[in-house]
Amino acid sequence: MRRLFYDRIDAGRRLGRILARQPWVEPVVLGLPRGGVPVAAEVAQALGAPLDVVVARKIGAPGRQEFGVGAVTAEGPPYYSMSALRAFGLTPKAMEPACSRERAEARRRLAAYRDGRPPVAVAGHDVLVIDDGLATGVTAMAAVRDLRDARRVVLAVPVCAPDAVAEFEGEVDQFIAVAAPRRFSAVGHWYVDFTQVSDATVVRLLGKE
Structure with a gap:
């Protein structure tokens, strides 16, 4: 099986290039911790947008x-x-x-992740929810349903199961994936380096904003 991405930074940069081609209204980027935050950080940089988290358990x-x-x-x-x-x-x-x-x-x-920082406002903004991949999608679904004040809600991932788009139809305004392999397996199978992301890394990435 051919790996699609080297690591989450590579995946985030590739996703960011795709997202940067579209016009956004005051975009806000929200990463799903922990693995989605390094991807989201690259997207936020590509869009010149603030970065925050949406935590779904x-x-x-x-x-x-x-x-x-x-x-x-x-x-x-x-x-x-x-x-x-x-x-x-x-x-x-x-x-x-x-x-x-x-x-x-x-x-x-x-x-703990915000470390005393106030949340980034989402009301009236285009909000992009980012994860490192999508398999069952339950955490992403809870996350996007928590953003009803947003102007638009977009779910964007580097890789997803092929039926994921249908799962989120009517739940988000747009679903974007770099790849949706027909023979999808666990998200980590599509990365060369899928090292677990630490809480400290999440705090560090958010603290850069």
Whole structure:
């Protein structure tokens, strides 16, 4: 399998070149921590736009925490994949304790990442939500649904599953991907270097703005 990107910086620069071809109204770039932030930093530089984060936490199935049945942000409504809930015999009501835990963690991380800096205003702006790739999309869905005050909401990623565009139809104003391979596998498979991004790196990148 041919790798598409060397690392997240390479992916962000390539995505940034694509996005810079379009006209934007007072763009704001929001990275999904942690892996989306290095990509978003390159996009923000390409657009000359401010950089911030939108933190969405995956809500895992009981006993299968790695399998996200939904996600929630610090303040917005939770998003659940109804097909995933049905597969595990779950309901949104049953997931409320897990949702509350993940919302609290989202708030804690958001405060830590901003390190005392105020949030970047999104009302009336074109807001570009950036991640390093999109597989199931539950965290990205929670993130974009938390941005109803934005003028336009755009979800942009270097690589995504081929059916991702349909998943976000009606949820975002525009979906942009550098590549959507037919034989999609885990996001990391498309990078040569997919080293885990640290919290310290996120704070450092945001502090440059």
